Amino acid sequence: MKKLLVTIAVVLLVTTIAAGPRLVGEGKELGDEAANSNLPRATALLPTRDGALRQLSRLQSDNPIEHVVFIVKENRSYDHYFGRYPRGDGATSGEISTGRTIPLVRAPDFQRPDLGHTFGAGVVAVNGGAMNGFDLIRNGETLEGYSSFTRDGIPNYWAYADNFVLGDRTFASMYGPTFPEHLYMVGAQSGGAASNKFGPDGTILDAATNNPGGYCDDPAEFVRAFRNLDAEDRATIMRAEENANESVIKSFWKLVRACFDFKVLPDSLNEAGVSWRYYDKNGSWFNALLAIKHIRYSKYWGPNVVPPERFLTDVQQGRLPAVSWVMPGTNKNEHPAVSSVCAGENWTVRHINALMRSEYWESTAIVITWDDFGGFFDHVPPPHYDYMGLGPRVPLLVISPWARRGYIDHTTYEFSSVLKFIETLHDLPPLTARDRRADDMFGAFDFTHRPDFDARKLILKQRDCSKA
Numbered sequence: 001m002k003k004l005l006v007t008i009a010v011v012l013l014v015t016t017i018a019a020g021p022r023l024v025g026e027g028k029e030l031g032d033e034a035a036n037s038n039l040p041r042a043t044a045l046l047p048t049r050d051g052a053l054r055q056l057s058r059l060q061s062d063n064p065i066e067h068v069v070f071i072v073k074e075n076r077s078y079d080h081y082f083g084r085y086p087r088g089d090g091a092t093s094g095e096i097s098t099g100r101t102i103p104l105v106r107a108p109d110f111q112r113p114d115l116g117h118t119f120g121a122g123v124v125a126v127n128g129g130a131m132n133g134f135d136l137i138r139n140g141e142t143l144e145g146y147s148s149f150t151r152d153g154i155p156n157y158w159a160y161a162d163n164f165v166l167g168d169r170t171f172a173s174m175y176g177p178t179f180p181e182h183l184y185m186v187g188a189q190s191g192g193a194a195s196n197k198f199g200p201d202g203t204i205l206d207a208a209t210n211n212p213g214g215y216c217d218d219p220a221e222f223v224r225a226f227r228n229l230d231a232e233d234r235a236t237i238m239r240a241e242e243n244a245n246e247s248v249i250k251s252f253w254k255l256v257r258a259c260f261d262f263k264v265l266p267d268s269l270n271e272a273g274v275s276w277r278y279y280d281k282n283g284s285w286f287n288a289l290l291a292i293k294h295i296r297y298s299k300y301w302g303p304n305v306v307p308p309e310r311f312l313t314d315v316q317q318g319r320l321p322a323v324s325w326v327m328p329g330t331n332k333n334e335h336p337a338v339s340s341v342c343a344g345e346n347w348t349v350r351h352i353n354a355l356m357r358s359e360y361w362e363s364t365a366i367v368i369t370w371d372d373f374g375g376f377f378d379h380v381p382p383p384h385y386d387y388m389g390l391g392p393r394v395p396l397l398v399i400s401p402w403a404r405r406g407y408i409d410h411t412t413y414e415f416s417s418v419l420k421f422i423e424t425l426h427d428l429p430p431l432t433a434r435d436r437r438a439d440d441m442f443g444a445f446d447f448t449h450r451p452d453f454d455a456r457k458l459i460l461k462q463r464d465c466s467k468a
Contacts, residue, residue, distance in 0.1 A: 063447060064402060066363035068422055069324045069355065072185060072286070073344060074178065074335035075117060075374025078168060078393035080107060083148040083379075085161060088168040088408045091379040094146050095132040104377065107147035109468040111336035113139045115375025119194040120246040122175025122373065122391045128242040129381035131392075137375055145375045153468075154341060156349050156460045157397070160368075163458050164403045165444045167396030170413040171382045173434070174389035175241075176372040179223065181391075181415065182288035183260070185325065185371070186278075188416040188435040190388065191260040195224035196285075198255060214283065215291035216259035224253040226387070237387040261293045265323075265419050268428045270300065275321035279308045286327045286371075311351065315358050323422055326351070336374055342468035349460045352399060356457045365445070366399040367418050383412065385434075390414055398444045401456040411439050 083090035083104060093103045115121075116138030127133040134145045151158045160166075173184035179197065180190035197205040200220055214221055229237070233252060240248035266289070269276045280287040282305070289295045289305055308327055314320050327333070334344035348368065355364055373392035382390040396413060420438040423430060430436035 063425060064363055065365045065400070065425060065445075067320055067322055067324070067360050067365070068425070069320075069326060069364060069366045070185070070418055071326045071328075071348065071351070071366065071368045072182070072333075073328065073348075073368065073370045074286075074333040074339070075114075075372055075376075076334060076370045076395060077373040077376040077378040078170070078380070078395050079104065079378045080148055080374070080376035081154060081157065081370075081395045082161065082166065082168070084150050085158060085166070088161075088166055089380060089410070090168070091377075092148065094134070094377040094379060095130070096135040096143070096146070097127075097132055099132070102143065102146055104146050104148040107149045107153060107341075109153065109342050109465070110340045111144065113142075113144075114335075114337040115139050115145050117176045117178075117372050117375045118196075119175045119177065119180075120249065121177075121375065122172075122389075123241050123246060123249065124244050125373070125375070125377075126175070126241075126382060126392060127244045129384075131377075131379050131381055133244060134375065134377045140375065146377045149341075154345055155463070156345050157395075159458065159460060160352075160397050160399055162406055163456075164400070164405070165396075165398035165407045165409050167398070167409045167411070167413055167444070169380075169393070169410050170369065170396035170417075171393050172372045172389065172391030173415040175391040178286065178371055179258075179288070179291070181371040182286055183291065184415045184434075185418070186266065186288050186292070187262055187264040188419050188430070188432040188438075189262060190225075191262050192225040192227075193223045193256075193258075193260070194226060194253060194388070197258055198222045198224065200255070202255065215287075216293050216296045217290070219257070221258040222255045223258045224250075225256045226252050227254045229387070234387050238384065241384065241387065258291055259293050260291055263431055264289070264292055264295065265422065265428075265431065266295060266300065266304070268423070268431070269323060269426070272426055272428060274323065274426050276304060276323040276325075277310075277314070277321045278305045278325045278327075279311045280305070280325070280327035281307045281329070284327065284330075286333070312354050315354050315360065318359065320358075320360050320364075322426075334370070340465060340468065342463050342465035346462040346465065349462050353459050356459060361457065362401060362453045364400060365402065365421075366397075367421075367441075368395075368397040368399070369415070369418070370394040398441070400445065401451045401453045402445045402447060404444060404446050407444070409444050411441075411443055413439060413441065417441050 079091050093101050095101050121137040124133040124136050177196050180193040183190040278289050328347050331339050332344050332347035333339050334341050378392045380393050416435040417438040419435045421441040424440040
């Protein structure tokens with residue numbers, strides 16, 4: 001396959017997966033190249049309706065994508081943001097643990113309190129595919145997780161959906177939470193990590209008491225991770241997940257240093273001579289590369305891992321790399337109890353407007369997703385790929401002059417799908433079993449006709465958040 005230059009702008013919204021029964025299978029160690037024994041059940045869930053069109057697109061045209069921008073936001077489910085969107089698989093009501101169905105109420109611009117979104121919370125919320133445990137997670141008894149936005153609450157995100165691609169089958173790579181999900185976004189695995197950070201005594205560390213976070217730089221930072229597992233262990237964990245049995249799952253965890261050394265996509269890009277940059281501040285809780293030892297202490301750290309403010313400068317000065325991961329600052333990432341949705345949406349609009357006005361617009365694909373469900377209700381059962389997940393649905397937007405217009409993409413995606421897209425563009429090998437099996441996202445694009453690039457620009461106005 002011809003080597004393709006691509007710059008990917010991705011806003012992490014979450015992996016897409018086709019609705020259907022939750023299937024149980026025996027998982028394998030993540031990253032194991034032979035980890036396929038549990039996956040036949042997932043094969044049946046992978047839509048094939050666009051397969052012929054994807055092949056036709058590749059045959060008829062050289063791929064024009066030279067830049068991929070991957071934007072990752074925080075903690076929102078699909079139904080929470082797009083459940084009321086008139087097209088797509090959304091819900092306006094949800095079942096709670098008592099069996100009662102309640103309406104999804106109007107979501108506030110600033111959500112307080114923060115809802116549970118740990119690995120265990122995701123397992124409890126999904127409840128073996130019943131999707132009725134969202135009131136049982138931390139702060140879930142308030143039922144504030146049973147809420148959703150309308151167009152006036154997130155008008156610009158809905159405008160992007162109207163004009164580009166909205167994925168309604170994108171799922172988080174695992175049940176949660178933030179840190180291991182971000183590892184999936186660079187490595188198609190979490191190294192077994194299943195939590196955010198803890199102290200060496202098991203005390204939970206949070207942004208208030210542990211900011212900035214050091215990961216590999218701080219020997220006192222740990223995460224809970226699955227210990228080495230055999231086939232029987234993996235099968236036991238998956239059965240426990242189907243039964244929402246947190247205690248059994250946690251019995252397979254141990255504390256490990258919050259520092260890993262598995263291969264990540266930046267390694268593959270370096271080997272292929274493809275430019276990349278990871279835009280996030282040093283010390284950020286969301287900076288996954290701080291936890292990848294051979295990246296953190298390499299020659300690539302200074303030039304390639306830079307503050308998020310640098311992104312707009314690079315766009316304006318003609319220095320945008322082929323692949324970009326972009327993490328907004330804490331008060332712009334839409335994380336409940338920290339960021340208002342309006343402020344986060346304005347940040348997104350500002351960055352997408354800059355790309356649309358730049359020399360890069362004609363050759364760029366922007367992917368926006370959210371890193372986990374944030375404790376918010378979603379009605380679609382995630383496929384049970386392995387003992388890590390998948391987790392509940394998250395929103396996904398694909399924005400590009402080459403993206404299909406007003407298209408609802410029902411293809412099953414997860415965060416590894418974004419990596420697969422980049423790998424396909426650049427003829428790179430997969431990192432793990434996850435990105436090997438992931439859909440490459442080409443169905444979100446139409447490369448058979450040259451678009452009117454100016455007409456595809458959608459320059460939006462930022463909102464007055466005092467009125468949100």
